[in-house]
Amino acid sequence: MKANAVSKSNPWLFWFAVLTAFFTFLLLGLGGLVTSHEAGMSVPDWPNTYGNNMFLFPPAQWIGGIFYEHTHRLLASLVGLMTTILAVWLWLKDSRQWMHWLGVVAFLLVIAQGVLGGLRVTLHMDSLGIFHATIAQLFFVLTCAIALFTSRWWQGLERRPPARREENSADKHAVPEAGAPLRGLVLFTTILIFVQLIIAAAMRHQHAGLAISDFPLAHGRLWPDTGAAAIARYNAQRVSINAENPITAFQIELQMAHRVVALAILILTAVSAWQAWRRLGGKDLLTKLALAWFVLILLQVGLGAATIWTNKAADVATGHVLVGALALAVGTLWCAIAFRESVTAVYDRRTEDRRSPGTAAIGAQPVMTGNK
Amino acid sequence: MKSGHAVKKTVLFIVAGLIGAGQIACAADIVGVITLKGTPPPEKEITPLMENPDCAKMHTITPTTHFYMVGAKGELADVVVSLKGVTGKSTGVSAPPAVLDQKGCLYTPTILAIQTGQKLIVKNSDPCIHNVHATPSVPGNPESNQGQAPGAADLTYTYMQPEMFLRFKCDVHPWMFAWVSVFDSPYFCVSDKDGKFVIKNVPPGKYTVEAAHRKLGTQTQDMEVKDGDVAVNFTFAVK
Numbered sequence: 001m002k003a004n005a006v007s008k009s010n011p012w013l014f015w016f017a018v019l020t021a022f023f024t025f026l027l028l029g030l031g032g033l034v035t036s037h038e039a040g041m042s043v044p045d046w047p048n049t050y051g052n053n054m055f056l057f058p059p060a061q062w063i064g065g066i067f068y069e070h071t072h073r074l075l076a077s078l079v080g081l082m083t084t085i086l087a088v089w090l091w092l093k094d095s096r097q098w099m100h101w102l103g104v105v106a107f108l109l110v111i112a113q114g115v116l117g118g119l120r121v122t123l124h125m126d127s128l129g130i131f132h133a134t135i136a137q138l139f140f141v142l143t144c145a146i147a148l149f150t151s152r153w154w155q156g157l158e159r160r161p162p163a164r165r166e167e168n169s170a171d172k173h174a175v176p177e178a179g180a181p182l183r184g185l186v187l188f189t190t191i192l193i194f195v196q197l198i199i200a201a202a203m204r205h206q207h208a209g210l211a212i213s214d215f216p217l218a219h220g221r222l223w224p225d226t227g228a229a230a231i232a233r234y235n236a237q238r239v240s241i242n243a244e245n246p247i248t249a250f251q252i253e254l255q256m257a258h259r260v261v262a263l264a265i266l267i268l269t270a271v272s273a274w275q276a277w278r279r280l281g282g283k284d285l286l287t288k289l290a291l292a293w294f295v296l297i298l299l300q301v302g303l304g305a306a307t308i309w310t311n312k313a314a315d316v317a318t319g320h321v322l323v324g325a326l327a328l329a330v331g332t333l334w335c336a337i338a339f340r341e342s343v344t345a346v347y348d349r350r351t352e353d354r355r356s357p358g359t360a361a362i363g364a365q366p367v368m369t370g371n372k
Numbered sequence: 373m374k375s376g377h378a379v380k381k382t383v384l385f386i387v388a389g390l391i392g393a394g395q396i397a398c399a400a401d402i403v404g405v406i407t408l409k410g411t412p413p414p415e416k417e418i419t420p421l422m423e424n425p426d427c428a429k430m431h432t433i434t435p436t437t438h439f440y441m442v443g444a445k446g447e448l449a450d451v452v453v454s455l456k457g458v459t460g461k462s463t464g465v466s467a468p469p470a471v472l473d474q475k476g477c478l479y480t481p482t483i484l485a486i487q488t489g490q491k492l493i494v495k496n497s498d499p500c501i502h503n504v505h506a507t508p509s510v511p512g513n514p515e516s517n518q519g520q521a522p523g524a525a526d527l528t529y530t531y532m533q534p535e536m537f538l539r540f541k542c543d544v545h546p547w548m549f550a551w552v553s554v555f556d557s558p559y560f561c562v563s564d565k566d567g568k569f570v571i572k573n574v575p576p577g578k579y580t581v582e583a584a585h586r587k588l589g590t591q592t593q594d595m596e597v598k599d600g601d602v603a604v605n606f607t608f609a610v611k
Contacts, residue, residue, distance in 0.1 A: 042543035044503050044517040051519075061501065064424060064544040124507075124515040233611050236587045239413050239439055241420065243541040243549030 009152040017150045020082045021143035027079050028325050030072040032318035035204050039065030046118040083110040109139050126205050133201035144329045178338040182275050189268040190331030196261045209244040211251035215308040226252050269294040293330045401601045402571040406563045408448040410610035412440035418547045426500035427477030439587050447567030450483040452553045454560035456580040461557035464490030474502050479550035488556045492529040496520040502542045510535040
């Protein structure tokens, strides 16, 4: 098996990978509900549940916060099992060596994620919850990527005939490339979304409720007062049903950073969609993805505002987590497709050059033009 | 020789006893009233409690939060009053245990104060399971999280480091929480529903009295105990 071998499509493997990604998405949602309901420590032991084998814990006792935490653990076990099967399947049946290792990475990540979730409970470490939430996002993106890479469509892309990917080609079927600037823009925005998700995880795992309870203003101002007297006043005025920690200046600044980065992401996704439309046309898959991405971010901004206006209602806050995960996945898959097409185009051009040395200069010209 | 030692010991005990008795005789109480000026934010109904079938059946009306326990004339309850900086005087080991009860899916009381080394007993009087999650923030006071089924044995805690507002919570029912303050001396109390407090048997000397409210912060006053009770009043304000 060669590292760059082209795999024969296996629809069963593809659909199993899709199913794994789907259950991972559900798991993210349940994890979001656990944090939103402040239920992360409602089961004090791990891997047991109140001294019972996790799988034998009586459903009659799945009450209050236990329901969210216990079902999260059960679904996590299922996703762990599915990921193990997926990794073994990829190793045995996918001819691409890099896919073997991608399966291994997914397997190691899901194991690490499970242990991290358990240690967060047994070591009583809130900070581990931030890593647990961040790795969850990465793992979801990885399962989506594996689903994409096992698709017939992707493997067709790996086998695409030469002339199709050349910009300005005389071939009527030629498809324009995204181009390095647009790819760079989307990659940067995707990384920024990931940073935003880390900020969000840090906010949620302060267990302090809303550090700023109004929007679009912040404690009645464009930029809130974070002096000691102001913090004392905010805490005195906060009456919360749950056992929330008092808010601090750091938490307010963290939420302000979240708002500023959100605005940057909104602008960058709008520019990405507009650039994709301009360069690739409205019918190109990458344009459609970029537009969907922008719509997701718009929805995400709305959910962020609703999270504040509803005083962090658990379902709204969890929706905000899920749409954030989708936005990260769409950005990553966009980059994967665009970079794959770019690599395919370069590979194809080189192949064409070797086949027709006399036309090499002609073949090279559009590439240089396209990359300007 | 043996009888000589016994006599010496007896004399020492008598002298120590007399000194102790003399101190108690000279000791005085610090008394006062805590009031609140201004209107506190309204308390919230704990609606999730009534949405939980196990908990709802123990209530006829929806309970509310009680961050601000204020009387008609501004008397402020649940303020922890102590002598600031008095350490190493704990009698917690021999003090009777303090009790925190889980009743009606609520902690009773919400604000409690104990000494270092004193036993804190947490009971579950409810017909449903709770987890007792103590979340101290001072090194030396360990965080713990234990399940407590209905009818299960009481849980016992002791803390060796002073700490203000050490939180106990239930993650099964996240609206359940209580704050326990730990002092390294017996000189503290919690203001009652009339805003009154009494710190008993304070030896003569100069002290700083600190009043701490979970939401309103802390206030201090310097005072001196001589040969009679001393009155110290505090007034908090909602801004």
